[in-house]
Amino acid sequence: MGVPCASLCVAKKLEAIASTRIVSVSAKEKRRTLIIDLFISIFIPIVYSTLSIVYQGHRFDIIEGIGCNPATYVSWPYILLGIIPPPIISAISLVYSCMCLKHFVVRRKQFTAVLCSAGSDLNKSRYLRMMALCSAEMLIDLPLWIIQQGLASEQYARTYEPYQSWSYVHYGFGTVLSIPSTIFDLPDAHKAWISSEMSRWTAPVSGWMVIL
Helix, strand or coil: CHHHHHHHHHHHHHHHHHCCCCCCCCHHHHHHHHHHHHHHHHHHHHHHHHHHHHHEEEEEEEECCCEEEEEECCCHHHHHHHHCHHHHHHHHHHHHHHHHHHHHHHCHHHHHHHHHHCCCCCCHHHHHHHHHHHHHHHHHHHHHHHHHHHHHHHHHHHHCCCCCCHHHHCCCCCCEEEECHHHHHCCCCHHHHHHHHHHHHHHHHHHHHHHC
C-alpha cells in the first residue's frame, strides 16, 4: 500500500503543476497540501497495515523457499480491507498520471514556462521522468495485482469462510506454521505458487523502478 500511496502523492503534485493551478499558493494552501500528502502517504498505509489484524488468522506462515507469508483468514473483511483498497489507490494515481499527460500534450510548447510559473524547481526533463515513473508504477502494479488476484481466486474460493467472530478467527493467534515447498507439487497448487512469487517480487521491482 505504501508504494501506490506514494505514487499517488507524486502524481497529484505533478498534475497540479502541469494544470497551472499552483501559480500562486499561499502558506495556508501549502500547509493544507502537506497535510493531505502526509495523510495519503503515511496515515493510509498505517491504517491499512493495522486493519490487517482483523483478517489475520495467526501470526504468519513460513513457506520453504519463500519465507514469511501473511496468514490470511479469507473472508469478507479480507476482501473489503485487504484486496479492494490497493487497486483503488492505483486507479486514482493512474487517472492523475493521464491528466498529467493530457496537460503536457496541450501545453507542450510552453511547458518550461508553465513549470517556472508554478514556482517549481523541476525542469522539463525531470518532470517527464517523474511522470514516467508514476505511469510505469501504475501500469505495472495494477495489472500485476489483477493477475495475482486472478491466480489466487481459486484458492480464495476453496478457503473462503464466514467471519464468525473475533475470537473464532484469532483462536491460537500465536501459531507459526512451517509449510514445506512440496505443497506446491499438489495438482491445484501451481497457480498459488505463481501468485506467491508475484507477491514476493512486486515490492522489490517497484523499489528498483524508483531507484532508476
